[in-house]
Every structure is written in structure tokens, then in C-alpha cells.
Amino acid sequence: MASTTTVTPGRTVRKVQPIPQTRNRLELALWLFMRYSGLALVFLALSHFWMQHVLIGTHEIEFAGTQLRWGITGQPVTVEQVIWRAYYAVMLVLAVTHGINGVRQVAYDYFGHRPAIYKGLMSVIVAVAALISLGGIAALFMGAAASGGEAALR
Amino acid sequence: MKINLKIKRFNPETDKKPHWETYAVEVEPTDRVLDALHDVKWNQDGTLALRRSCAHGVCGSDAMRINGRNMLACKVLIQNIAKDGDTITVEPILGLPVVKDLIVDMEPFFAHYRAVMPYLVNNDPLPANGRERLQSPADRERYDDTTKCILCAACTTSCPSFWARGEYVGPAAIVQAHRFIFDSRDQAAQQRLEILSAQDGVWRCRTAFNCTEACPRGIQVTKAIGEVKEALRTGVIR
């Protein structure tokens, strides 16, 4: 702080208290989350995309491949399959939360002035997203259905 | 040279909706767009309404959208945006209610300005020798950029976040807050940062960068916003 008789050359550095209001802290946390999850997703999402959609190619994706990576419902899983499951689980959680918060931001921009609509919209989106991702997670940990392969062979 | 001025007109006493009107004007290439608007107002159609005062880019009255971008009409020379025979479009800035022709209601803008405590707070006793508070040149330099702001609103009304949601405090108010947060003599950084951390505060800034591009005073607006965000994040003002 400026003194009255002498001045320290160079720049003053000051500290402030952490921002106390939880609501505001949430905005900050989400803002940070968007950036860090984004950076993580660069590796996760891009590697997945390149693997599945470019290297293998959508046209080559068969149910059998999924069974191989996830394991099959009710059967023991290999170490490799656990790693695959973890990889997909992390990506799924990050992508969904990142995406949902993204949608929340967009919705707040355009519908924030109508709280009722905004809240309604957000509930629907969150509900649908929760359902889908729960399904996704469950599927991941249950593995692909054993019968699926047969269907593919038919 | 000859140019056409295509101006978005709106008269609240007769019109329901804005409409475009085009005027041919004879100008010098070194004339300002403001001169061309004056030519229309003074020689062709006196009903044209706009704000202006200083005519050299320091009072902040005449921010408007010229050829689709926010500028001060008095600070852009015709030769820099048009050739002989070209048409220049002029519209009011966006995101604030249009009152008449190029005049918008600035009140919401100033309300955001007032909301960030745009004044020095220092409750220490004044220096006993009756003289100035001291400040090192480096500390003074720290906030120099944001002291240039003339509150023209060119930045705020170029910001897509503000277009979407007028409650967003907007870059101009953040610039003003920055000017005080980073002033080593000030003691209210804490309160200002709290105000700016609200949902319609700095986090609404999506780093679109239009503001920096639009600022007629060359202020690094996005950088200033970034520094405020950094202070919020780290709790350190440096």
C-alpha cells in the first residue's frame, strides 16, 4: 500500500480473500472445469474419434469389436477390458458434464431472461442427459450383450 | 468523391419499425464519417438524429455500427472504408434500445458502469504532510491502459454475450473495475471482485474478442478481463 513518505519501486502485489459466496464460487469452478476438462478431452475424445471413426472406420465397426473391448455381460473381464472400460468411463463423464454445462451456458444466454423457461429447459436437458449417461455407464460396466454377436452374424 | 450513406432510420413518433434510407453525399476522402452524417443532417434531412460532441474521438458520444462494425463516426476517415461510389452503412449500436435513428438508450450501459464501484476507495487517513499519496511509476503503469476508457460502449455493444443477455455487465464495466482493482492505492478490490464473480459478471465473457477490436481507444479489453478473471482465480492482484 502506498506509504506517505517513501515509495517502494516496482510493483505492489496484493492478496484478496477467496470469494465467499457459494453461488459465485460455482461459476468459477465450472469455468475452470470447462477449461481443464476441455484439455483432457483433447486427448480422450480425439483419440477415440481417430481410432473408431478414422483408423477402423465406421463401416468396419461390428458388434464383435464392442464385445471385444468391453467384455460380454456376465463373463469375466480381462485387464485390457478394464482399461478400456476406464478410458470410456472417464471420457463419458467428462464429455457429458462438459457438454451439459456448455448447454447450460448457451441456454442461460438466450433464455436466462425467462427464468421459468430456462429452468424447464434445463430440467429436461439434465434429465435426458442423466438417463442417457446412466445407461451408458451401466452398459459399460455390464459389458455388451452376449446375444448381440449372433444378431450380427445373422 | 461521391459516396452513398445508407442509414438505419427510426422515428419513435411515426415509425413502428426501423427502415433504411440512402443519401448521396459529396465528400473529401479525408472527411470523417461524422462529416458525411452532418452533411446529410445539415443539407438534406434535418430529422436525422445522432449524438456527437468533440468530433475527435475523445468524448465517446458517437459510437455506431459503420459497415457492420462498431466505431466512432468521428474517428474513421471515409478513405479508409470506402472508394468513390461506394455505399457506407450506418446503424445504431446493438444491444441497447434504439430511441431514435442512431441514438440508443445508454441508461442500461451506465447502470452496469455504476454497479462495479467505479471510484477509488481508500479509507486510510490522508498523508499527514498534506501531500499526495505516493505511487511508484510501475504501479501507476499497471493500470494505465484501462484509464483511457471514454465509456463509448463500442465494446459492450459488440459483444455477443451482451447481445444475448443485457444483464451481462459487459466489457466496459469490467474495464472500469480493472482500472481500480489494479490501482495500488485502492482498497475495494475485494468487493469489486465479488460483484464481478456473479453469474452475470466476468464469467459471461466468452473471449469473443470483438470488444478489443472495437475499442476506439486501443484498450486491450479482453486482456483486462482476463486479468480480472486471473485475480479471481488466484486471489492475487499483481
Next chain:
Amino acid sequence: MPQYHQFDALVVGAGGAGLMAALYASKGVNTAVISKLYPTRSHTGTAQGGISAALGNLEEDKWEWHAYDTIKGGDFLCDQDAVDIMCREAIDAVIDLEHMGLPFDRTPDGKISQRRFGGHTNNETKKPVMRACHAADRTGHMILQTLYQNCIKNNVKFFDEFQVIDVLIEDGKCNGVVAVQLATGEIHVFHSKATLIATGGFGKMWKVTSNAHSLTGDLPAAVLRRGLPLEDMEFFQFHPTGVYKLGILLSEAARGEGAVFINDKGERFMERYMPTLKDLAPRDICSRCIYTEIREGRGIGGKDYVYLDFRPEQINKYFEADGNPKRIDAHYLETRLPDIIEFARVYQGIDPIKEPVPIQPTAHYAMGGIPTDNDARVLADETGRIVEGLYAAGEVACVSVHGANRLGTNSLVDLVVFGKRGGIAMAEYCKQASFRPIHRDAAAKAGAAQLDRIRNNNGNERPHAIRKEMQAVMDEKVGVYRTGAGLEEAIDKIHELQARYKRIRIDDKGFKWNTDLMEAWELGALLDLAEVTAFAALARTESRGGHYREDYPNRDDVNFLKHSMVWKNGTITLKYKPVRITRIPPQERKY
């Protein structure tokens, strides 16, 4: 429906003077500020170079030296007691501004930085002194912002974009003003115990001017129409360094940092005229020297302009010639004069770091205006009788601290010192005075009638044509050089224009934001002021400060060491009052 408001104190105008007054008045009584512009758009914001105060932060300085320089710069027409007050209180006023948060540039040891400015000297060595406190080259901007910020902090009440068109004066007492709300066109009557006028300059009489479009002398014209006098209207300052053709100001700060004038021959001609102060001689002198060069054919390419040269290597060359050890580079100039350099780049396409800049004198500052005493109380006549409840401060007022020619930076000093004194005086007055009754409907009707007359007038003259002709004749005949014959022609022309003004016709017949109407109304004010200016100039058959008569090239202290007062009640009356000389007897003005 007209609207009605009541406040103890009213301030008309939200520039430096108005805001300072409002800050101080609002500490004591219920105060409102009325301004036709958003406060931060006021012309104080354009002031560049600095605000002087004998802080002595970089070298020895005394407020008495500042006072002496001011009086000498004003060609001894200043009222010396007022100058003493100003220069003494300037020190506290500047410190006060710093405490309010003004971001002055700093010296290495953290104090307010100061620079040289025209006419400011060390009285002993006669050399220029560093007295102008500055915040880069936007000192006025920072003053205006800081004062507005403090008004917000203190919850001062503002009526933004309300244009005052009449002052309510009855029995020699002021009871408020009548204003029109620009957004709606509605008439508002403001009833007050005390009213302070701080509406700034009125340079739009001239074409080449540094003044804003809004500086149209609305209030001086209104008080003139209400039978009050204006003082020293013949003294208007022409600043030597306006951007060629546009008149945009390039502050004296440029010369304070070392820039020099150059004529067609590449010669630093000020050396010839003013061997000691050279390019930092007062403005009236520099402007005349430039015109003399032009008239003698040494304007650039024989045309009507000269160069202002602030190329770093040239500045260093002249520093060396002057024996000044200082050396500068392009970076130094870019940080000390960023705005000025940008003006040249934007408006002339010239980079001042690489090329000299074409400049021309530009109509700049009204030394004259509404006569006041040292507490900003408006005077009713040459005897010093005051108009109760009416105050004026800032450029619009004539205290008179600037005499016949204002020194650079002294206007900002004037604003803060007399704005503050006015605010305090108003608050004190309001505490013991009561509201005088007014006829609010009649007042509103008269105000509305003024505007309706113009709105509904069915003539054939375009206001703009009249304005253009007025500005042309003022530039030509009532400019830097004046002659008796020229002034008479100017008066005839203005009378003709006033007659034509009665037959104007405007396009916009509406109420909301009718800028067509307000501009036409402002033109009426300018014509009145142009008329009394030319009249006062014609009567003063001497040359002094900003008023230069080619037919009377010498100062005449025997007959004209006095202030003029001009009335316009149907016809124009001129009277004179003595100059208050306390310490410094008039002497020849050499630099």
C-alpha cells in the same frame, strides 16, 4: 405537461467546474446537476496537457511565481486578488484530485509528475519551469472521469441530456432554470435557491476551432437575454497548434516536451521573436508569430500553415542548441503524448515521429464570460452588485483570472479552484436562504414558446447556411488579427444573419430527440454572442493578449487597463470596470 423539480442547489453543466461544484455543494445541501451531455462527454475530457500547481515536485517552484506568470500571460488584465487565490489554492486542489483517485503520472520517487508548459517560468532564472501536473496527455479526461466517479460515489443526482434554455431571474434574483429533456422534448422547470452555471466555452462561433459541437454558449446567451452583462467578450484565445483545417488541438504539451515550430525555410522562427521562452511563449504571441510568418510568405509552400516538428532527432538537436542536457527518443514521446500522436496519424495520415505536422491557429478558449466575484457569485453590473442565487464557474465564467490571455493549464486550475469555491458558497447560501416563489406555469410556457417558435417557423432559411456564414465571418474578421473596418463589417454581417435567423425553417417538427430544433436554438445563442463579441472588440482600440487590433497594435494602459461589460437589451451597451491590481504593476510583456 411540464414537469417541476425543486432542489436547494442546481448545477448546470457537468464538466470539470460543474462536477467540482456539485461535489462540494452536495456535501451540504440537496443538489442536482443538469447537463445536455452525459457528464463524461463534457469538453473538459478533451483537455490534454496538464493542470498547473506549484508543487515543486521536480524543481523549485512557488505559487507566487505561478501568479506572476498568470498575470503577465494575461497581459495585466487579470484581477490579481483572484489570481492569488487561484494559484495558492491550486496546490491543494491538485492534491485533492489525487486523493480522489486521479491517476497522475509519477516521478521516480512516487510523487505527481510535472512538465513544462507555455509561459510558466522560474521568475528568477526566467527559464521554463516544470509546473504542469499531468496524466499522459489526457489530464482533462482523467479529471472529468475522477470527478464523475466521485459524484457517483457520493450519490449526486444527475439529469443527463437535459438542455437548459432559460434562467429564471426575477428582481435581480435567480430562482432556477427551465430545461428541455432531449429524449422526450418535455419542458422541466427546476426551482432552486442557488444555481451555478458551468457550461464551458462557446467556440463554435468560429469555424476552425478546438471546441466541441456542443459548446454553443447557451447559458451566456440566456443570461444576456435576461438582462445581465457579459465580461471581456473581446478576449478569445486562438491556440497556435490546431490540426490544419480541422482545428483539433495538439496540446502545448508537445512543445513542453520539446517540439518546435518550423516555417517553409525550415527555420525555428520563434527564436527570432521570443529569444528566451522561444516556442514556449504564451499562446497569443505564438499564434500571432505564426500568422506573421504566413503573411510574410513563409508559410509551408506559401500556404496558410506552418509545421510543428516533434521528430525525436530534431527535438534532441534543439535541446543541444539550447544547452538542455535532456535527450529523448520515439518511445518516450509515444508514452508522454500518445493521444496527440494518434490525432496526427488518424486525421492527417502523418506520423509525427517521422514527419513534421501541419498546424494552424485554432479558436480555443473564452477568457470572457459571465462576470463573477471570487466566490463564483455572478455580478449584475460594473459596480460589483451580485445577482442573488446565481453562480458561475469554469470557462463560462470570467473571474477574471485569465485576463487578456490564458496560460496553458490554467483553465483546469480555474475549474477546480472556482468550481469548489462556488460549490461551497452555494451550500452556505442555501442553508440560510429560503425558496422564493416562482410562476412555474409561466416559466414553462415561456420556455416552450422559445422552442415552438422555431419548430413551427415557416421560413426559407436553413440554419446550417446561417451558421456557416457566421463562422466564416468570425474566422476572417474576428480572429487573430482584427481591424476596425473588419469588425464593422462583421457586425453588419451578423445583423443580417440575425434577421435571416428569424426566417429559418427546420425539418424536424417532432418532440423526441429533436436535435434539428436544438441546433437551431443554439445557433440563436451563438449569433447573440458573436454580436456582443464583435461589438466589444470594436470598442477596444488597443492590442492586448488575445485581442490584436492591426489598427492599434500597441497596448494602451492609459485608456484600456479595464474590463469591458456588455449588455444586450434591444441595443448593445458597453461599460467598463477597473482591473484589480494588488501586487504586480503592469509592465511590458517580453519573453
Next chain:
Amino acid sequence: MFTPLITTARESLRYRGSGHVLWLLHRVTGLGVVIFLGTHIFGMSMATFNPPLHEAMLAVYKTPLFSVGEIVLAACLIFHAVNGTRIAILELRPALWDKQAVATRWSVIITLILLAPTIAVMAFKSISYYVTHGLK
């Protein structure tokens, strides 16, 4: 109710600033990826809960319309990833804002560099698939 949306959509296209173009693209691509992600997770989870539906969806993936959509998805994802990285890095280090113009240029260039081979491979694979399998 839709005014802010409509104004922003219209004026975002009309405004001539350069900054918000990337902002708009980031937003649109982000939303695009969200929608795809939703259906994708749904489809994948059917591998567990409803294999025939999963099969059916895989089949849809193998239609030309979807192949084109998939290339668009690639563009969206890659742009969003690169631009998002730019935003994240710059914003976590405001001192770098001076380099904004450079950063913007590079995010476009890097997007194109990553996108070109990706599209080439995807297009090649799709076309050869339709050549050998014919259109269904």
C-alpha cells in the same frame, strides 16, 4: 421469448468483427457434438440393453448420409478441440492475450492440418465401402 436468440443469430452474422466468428463456431460445434454424443451414448448402451437396436444403429452409421454427417462431426470436433485449447491456454495465462491474433490464426491452421488427412481417410474409406458393398 426468442428475441435474444434471434437478434444474436442475425447480428452475429451481420456484425463484421472477426472475433465472434470463432466464438460462434465454437458454440455451434460444441452443441453439434453434444447432440451427436447423446445419440451415440444411447446407441452404444443399447449394446447391453437392446442389441438389435444397437445393430440397427450401426447399420444407419453405414449409410452415405451418415458418412457425410460423420465428416461434419469430425470437423466440428477437431475445430472445437483446437479452438477450445486456444481459449483454455490463453485464458489461463492472460499475459498471452497480446498474441491473440497469432493464436487465432494458428487455431484455424491447426484445425485445417488435422482435418485434411482425417477427412481424406474417412472419405476414402467410405467411398471404397460403398463401391464394394453398393448403396443400401
